[in-house]
Amino acid sequence: MIRKNTQDRTRSGATLRSYVTGFALSIYFTLTAYLLAVRHALFNRTLVLVLAGLALVQFVVQLLFFLHLGTETKPRWKLMVFLxxxxxxxxxxxxxxxxxxxxNYRMTPDQINSYMNSQSAL
Amino acid sequence: MINVPATQNTEVIKAYEPDSKTMLGFWVYIMTDCVLFASLFAVYAVLHKNTFGGPSGRDLFSPSYVLVETLILLTSSFTCGLAMLAAARGARKSVLTWFGATFLLGFSFLVMEVTEFSKLVRDGDSWHRSGFLSSYFTLVGTHGLHITIGLLWIAVLMTKISRGNMDANMIRKMTLLSLFWHFLDIIWIFIFTIVYMLGVIGV
Incomplete structure (x- = not known):
């Protein structure tokens, strides 16, 4: 039993459980983001923040469960390069x-117009 | 199925610890590729409102189509992980099956993307149209190019696995490939969110 367990791990510490968890969570976050965006469920500003948050959470989930960033032993070179x-x-x-x-803020429409005119005059 | 004596197996495992030099080198490459994509994301973020009187993301993108693309790529990332687990068990048939599934899913993703691109170009909304579309095609196209390279890599590796045996060298190559493939899925999370979902809500 113990032997089977160790054999099911790849060198990076991956297990079936970690891949299934990562996959399920990623689907959950993707669908949530999709439904919120399509139904326009929140006001623009909040919606952008929530969508960004969902993307970041899914990023961390995939880093941990697919790329196994957390299982590295010291010295954590991968983590350092990552940071x-x-x-x-x-x-x-x-x-x-x-x-x-x-x-953009410092350039008024008048300035843009005169700039465009000077360019086309050349 | 290859039968390696236990002692030899642990030596093989020791030689290719995830913190071995090859892994670290490839990891550094992936991180620099992230910087490449970050610069393209920055260009997109700066230019995405410059539609030059042409269509915006809201007019062009179909959210359900992109959702299907996303789920396909996500599933391919999962099957790639399953291939690695099969490789750790030394089960060559399952490795080929799961990599085959990964290849087919990745290929259907690529076909969907090319279909989307060619529809845009046919409708006159190519990269010539506006700053928004130039940056869109560059960002999403670069990801598509990576997917194409990944598919070639999977095909080559599958041929090698089906011919030779799965020694430590082969497993190391497969680990690098799986890193690359998971990385492409991670980049896609941000394309999905920043380009498509924010495009759909019109921010």
């Missing part, structure tokens, strides 16, 4: 959005 990636991604995505919305 570094998250940091770069945050800077990249939110930095871009911040800068671009700021540029």
């Amino acid at each position: 570094f990636m998250i940091m770069v991604v945050m800077v990249l995505v939110f930095g871009s959005l911040w800068i671009m919305s700021n540029l």
Whole structure:
């Protein structure tokens, strides 16, 4: 019995239970997000936050149950590279959005028009 | 079914611990690929309102179609995991069955995506139409390209498994493939949410 159990594990600590749990939870979160979005169940702002939250939860579920990030032993190099990636991604995505919305905010329609005219005059 | 003596089996397992160098190297590649996708997501987030008088996501996307695509890809990620469990047991037939299922599901996902793309292009809503559509095609198309490469990889590996035996080297290759395939499903969660669901509610 014990022998069978150890054989059912892959080297990364995966078991049938972990895959089934991850699969079921992912389906649940996907369907919830779908129904909320299609029925437009909440006000826009709340809905965006809830959908983002559901995506993040599903991200963590798949990381743990499919990629087995939590089963790593010390030193946790994979986790460190992962956290570094998250940091770069945050800077990249939110930095871009911040800068671009700021540029957008500072550019009035008149400025855009005169810029477009100067471009077409060339 | 291959019968490996217990001692040899543990040695094989030791040689390919998940924190071995190959695994870590491939993990670093996947993380850099995440950064690539993040930059494409950033481009999409910046450009998705620039429809240039053309259609927005709300006019173009069919949520039920995307839901089917999503469930297909999610199931393929699950069957890929089942293939890895079968590989750990040394059951070659089940490995081939589950990888075959993964391939078919991934292929149907790709067919659905190409159908969606070609419909958009036929209706005149190609990447030429607007900044929104350029960034949409780049982001979703890059994911589709990864899926195509993954499918080729599965096909090659299945041929090798059906011919040779499943030694430690083969199991290591399969582990890398399964990492890649799960990663593609993770990227799709964000495409599903950010591109399609937020597109459908019109944010």
